[in-house]
Amino acid sequence: MSLKERLGLDKEPVYLIDGSAFIFRGFYAFQNMQRSDGLPTNALFIVLRILLKLLREEQPAYAAFFMDGKGPTFRHALYDQYKANRSATPEPLVQQLDPIRRGVRSLGIPLEVSDGCEADDCIASLAAKFKSERPVIIVGADKDLKQCIDDNVYLWDPGAKQEKLLDLAGFTEETGLSPSQWPDFQAVIGDSSDNIPGVPGVGPKTAAQIFAEFPTLEAIQENEKALKPGVQKKFAGQWDNIYLYRRLTTLDTGRCTSLALKDMTVQSVDADNAAAFLREFELRTLLRELPQSVPVRPARSGAAAMQQASLFGEPQAAPQIPSFSSADQLPAVSGTVALVPAEKGIAVAFNGNEYLYTGKPEDLAAHMAQTGAISRIIAPDVKALYRSHTSWRAIEVHRWFDLGLAAYLLNPEERDYSWTSLARRAEEFGIDAQTPATLALTLAQDAAARLEGVGLSALMEELEMPLIPVLADMELRGIRINRAEFSGFLAEVQKELDRLTQEVYAVAGGQFNIRSSQQLGELLFGTLGLKAGSKTKGGQASTSQAVLEKLAGKHPVIDTILEYRKLEKLRSTYLEPLPRLAQENDRIHTTFNQLATATGRLSSSQPNLQNIPVRGPMGQRMRRCFTAAPGNKLVAADYSQIELRVLAHVSADPTLIESFTRNEDIHSRTAGLLYDVTAADVTPDQRRNAKTINFGLIYGMGPQKLAQELKVTLNEAKEFIERYFSKLSHLKEFYDNVEQSAREHGFVTTLAGRRRLLPEIHSDNNQLRSQARRQAINTVVQGSAADIIKIAMLKAAADETLQQLNAALILQVHDELLLEAPQDAAEAAAKRLADIMSSVRPGGAALDVPLAVDYGIGDNWGQAH
Template identity: 60%
Template sequence: MSVKERLGLTTEPLYLMDGSAFIFRAFYAMQSMQRSDGFPTNALFIVTRILLKFLKDEQPTYFGFILDGKGKNFRHETYPEYKANRSATPEPLVQQLDPIKQAVRTLGLHLEISDNCEADDCIASLAARYKKERPVIIIGADKDLKQCLDENVFMWDPGVKQEKLTTLAEFREETGLEPSQWADFQAIIGDSSDNIPGVPGIGPKTAEKIFADYPTLEAIRDNFDALAPTLQKKFADHLENMFTFRTLTTLSTAQCDSLTLDHFRIDPIDGDKTADFLREYELRALLKDVAALAPVSAKVNTPATAKPAASDKPAAKSGTGSMQLGLFDAPAAPAAAPVAGHGSHAPEHGTNGNANRTSSLKLEDVTDVSALPDCSGKRIALVPMGEMLKRPECTMPSLLDMTAEEAKPEACIINVHVEGSDREYRYSGSLTALAGYATTADTVIAPDVKALLSIKSGWRSVESSRWFDLGLAAYLLDPEDRDYSWRRLSARADEFEVAAENPAQLAFALADDFMRRLQGADLVTLMRELELPLIRVLADMEEIGIHIDGTAFTAFLTEVQRELDRLTKAIYEAAGGSFNIRSAQQLGDLLFNKLGLKPKGKTKGGQISTSQAVLEKLAGEHEVIDLILEYRTLEKLRSTYLEPMPRLADAQGRIHTTFNQLATATGRLSSSNPNLQNIPVRGQFGPRMRACFTARKGCKLVSADYSQIELRVLAHCSQDPTLLEAFRNDQDIHSSTASVLFDVPTTEVSSDQRRNAKTINFGLVYGMGPQKLAQELKISLTEAKEFIERYFSKLQQLKAFYEQVEANAKEHGYVTTLIGRRRNVPEIQSGNNQMQSQARRQAINTVIQGSAADIIKIAMLRTAQDAELKTLKARLVLQVHDELLLEVPTENAEAAARRLADIMTGVHPGGTALDVPLKVDYGIGDGWHEAH
């Protein structure tokens, strides 16, 4: 349903789009998208797609795309510092401005550049002028535009996850204000994006309370003596400044006076002209959207005409942002640059290897590799098409998320396409023979390489350097997406005009597209030299597994169950009766109704929470709370580890976890089915739990882990003298930090001071804010804020580093680790303070934790490839965050431990040694606990 239908409008509205805002959002939300000659096209693609979708859904009559004009305006004369904090517009975005303007005009839309004022002023002026005769729908999210709202003026933001449509009534309900108060409101809370300081210490919540009593700046000034003393202190030095700030936040309604309604009347789309424009910029994915609006003549691989020359400056090398935002939920445009493997056997533009095809390939069923064309030195694509069950060599329970209904039980079906061939093959013969066939190819493209390696059919004979993993490529470009399955990737078939019956041909198109984007984002080296070779390492570790002591598991489970039974009786006695301890509803009824305890939080659904965090807050208020906390700890141990894990062991007593390479935005590995990275380490049960994991007979376990690796990465990246000196001199980092924080010699640092320093050292790496710090240290929020402020005042280089990370994230829309892994943080530009703060924490966390993850991955790869460890028959069996675990023959354990430590300390991420030494602690034992 269109917006005008949802609003019940009977008169054709005037749509006014804040074009500048949407261009910037598009640029930062999806990056590393280029035409084959390197010309950036990310903002052009998304803005054009938004406009095409808008035209289709709304079928408007009047529309204006409003852009900011060049140069300064009246606000700069009033306040020279206005927007002084803005970085220069990135060159790749500047390059796209003219094509975007051309796209707007090509679609028959009115383009207005608001000289001598901002786009918001032009929009406000037009809204004020036309709202009496027709509805005005402002397409934008800039908070300043809220002052335009009226009975006949609406704001619509289709670029958020759940589109937002704001009416005057909704604005009043959300803020308690009138639009006429909005400029005053913004004047006192300030706007960091425009460099308007506002009144220090006054946030939105406080401002809303103030305006409930004093609705204007004049009222605040005239009633200054009636304000609370704390507010008087805040306003005292700003009673005049706030009026200046109001001038900056107030939109002008006297601009763009030469524009008549006819200027905004939409012209019919010329389908062929628009299609030619899209082909020129290689945005063929949008052709079907144009065809839905106007007839388009059939043209296949039309040569681009009059392409703008690429700038002397290279296009922005950025990661592809996940467009998970309403109209911004856009796939990347198709590419022309092919993926190359060992050699450079790239197809010419318009051949079968090219990403832009318009016809399907003939499909042929074969059961023998001899029926397949010669693939020596060529690229091939392999796409498993069934559940691959019912055959001894197909050991995976489900490959590439296909369901049993989709599988052919009598065969393992893999679709095959060979570069240059005019057909695609549906192969159902021997997988071992197919694996041998693939070893002669230059590049083997597949949706999930590890899934193939996990099938015992000879796939490990294909060299790691020859694989191209589509899921891995998609992950590196967009690590926030979380879903890189073939089902998800194949949904782009229409974009490349590939027939559904040709999945291997689609794999070619995707590979070409991904490779071009990986090149644009400087991610090719990361993929080829680390992530692709690591797939084989992970597959080997999964196959080897780790041995468990079944007898130890059983004994531990018996003890835990006995204690659970005792606790159950004690809980019933303390509660005055029996109830289901595992039921949140029954537990809540007991605690908050029968016992009358005060709730400490609610669930997302609004119910009173009985979560672990809530119970910990209630600890000590009633004896039943402590008993339930103890019960939950043991119950988790029983249900998560002790009972299910032994059932997962194979005939040799080994458990085989799955290592997830594509699961985290920072690049860290995770483990599942079962999760062996979550086995307790410390506490009452950690050592006992780890002791259940043992080496096989005749072997030892060797555990080696990095000491405080994330803080060492932080010291290297920030170049903070305190951190550098402590690590270089092998001092206790937390005592050294505490010494600086509390101005005491290191030898006199108390245990509490060290604990506080340790909490903030690690907390800030993970983006801990004052609220979390207050909870951790059990201090007030004010004290926590003061503690953080003192921390950064003492470690000023650290503060400068955090500010630089934030500035880089705002400029580029992404951050990178030491070896170039990238994470997009488009929300860093958000006007929502909560989203912006979260993006800031993600940015810092990614740089530090992501770099630490890269270091351990490099160490894993070198460990697996090390000739000396192979001679010692050492096998890598587990990775847990900063720890590696080997299983080694007893007589070789000490030598293997020393070699492993040498490998780990010798890692140089990005080819450069850290400015502080990497320290590794190692141990040897029959069980994991003893080794660790």
């Protein structure tokens, strides 16, 4: 149902589209999209998608698309700090402005570029001009436009995740204000996005209370003494500024007044020209949507409507999908094929047709493997096929195209790359509903073009796709456990848990559930009277790990509870459940998740073997529970300080590079710089502090967190960071350059070319913006380290020497690889694996520092590590 029908409008409304808002929203919200030659098209895509939806669903008779012009406006003349906090328009967005103008015109929508004012001023002027004669629908989301709302003026945002429609009653209910009060209200609370300060210390809640009693700035000033004393002080001496801010936030209704209604008539679309434009910018999704979006209004003649429809042909009826129970019954298969799980079998699409295969999956796999005419096979999750039946492994990996993997590389923040999610997102982005496998073909074509356009094809084809069979093999092999070792360790842990439980009961004066947060809180903050820290969402005092660690030393029972929790986690997470997951051959099979992290690191689940404790006696004892098969040894090889070595390389810091090249202890070297002593005179505490800073700053640790970690004051932590960057000057420059690049391009890349989008780098929210800065640094460093170990896995899996030694990868844990090899070949396998890992060249180039690899050999993981 159109908006006109929903609102019960009896006249054709005029649609005033805030184009600039949608341009910027599209650019920052959907960044990873380019034409095959590298020209960015993300903002263009979003804008045209919204306009096509408008044409399709609203069939407007009158509309105009408004864009901000170049240069300063009258507001800059009034206040030179107006929008001074905004950085220059990113070049990738500037490149799209002219194509956007062309695209808007190609759809028959009038375009207006404001001059000396903002697009919002033109919209406000025309809303005021036309609202007495017909409904006005402002298509936008800018809060300044709320002042235009009236009985016959609506504010509509169809581009949000959930459509937003605001009329006069809705505005009053939402704000408690009238639209005419909105500029006054904005002048008081300020607008950080436009760099309008407002009244310091007066927020929306306080301002709403004031305007409920005094409706205008003039009324507030006249009754200033009636305000609360604290509020009076905030307004005192601010009135000249406040009235200036109101002029800045008030839209000028005297602009663009020469535009008449006839100038805003939506023209019939020249389908050929519009299609040519979309093909020029490789907007295939919109090209498919164009036929349904061409406006056909009743005022047009029937002949014209028929001629327009004939440009695209009549809609086709839903096809009947043939079903086959035997792979041999399928028609001749060639070219590109798509396979998708269906309700009663596997959907297969090729040569423009779709079929349903209901026979044995292994027979279809064998058929596909033997058909030499197939150049590419598309599937939502190739590794899932590998796990379902080994027959799929007969198809060479270079013939596969994994839709989930492609979607992950294009946007690693989505988190869900299942077929259901991919199909849903396709629909959200305007791809017409199709039969499953045919949709997969469409998505693959689009994804392949986008991967090529943003330079991710090589990462997909040379690293991530070849890694799939490697991971599948590792999952299939699994790792053996020693049930007796597990049982013995569990008995020791349970005995210690029983002892700790009695200690806690003695303090509590009786038994209670130590695992219950509520009951534990009653003991700590009620019975013992300890000071509570933070609260849970339910309002009760928190007994989280962080809270208890802060209470350490306040009462002996705190240390007892912390020890209890550590052992209880060991028992409940590992010692009891893992043996139950082992198969008859005593091997546990984890699942490696290739699409789980934004940095590109692998994760492990069902069970998670990457979180097995490693440090201290408990860690060693835990790892002793994992063992080699009879006659074999485990070989563990791990990179030494890989992330710091990557940081040295990407920052080109001479101190770090020199230290690693000389094989110095990097933490002692850093401590010497921080404390101004020689490396030989560095104390253990100084080295420990330097290590905390070295690793902490990679992950974006700020002064507050550093102060907690080092147990120093906030000022001392700030001094540490300042000294750190003054001694390692190239690091600060590198961090600044990464942030600047992220702001300019909206993403950062790793050494192997992996991308992470960072739309929040431009957020008005300081917390989100700071988080994006940390993510930018972390991704470049940690993501590059992830690339390195993935390359090492590929090289190890394909290495002929390791194959001849019958040594096979069975586990990857962050910077560590675990091999299982025959006892007499273990030493040779360990040396070969270390050589492979140390010779990795991410992006085709060696690092400026050596990649150091430590290895060990043992009957169990504890001995090998």
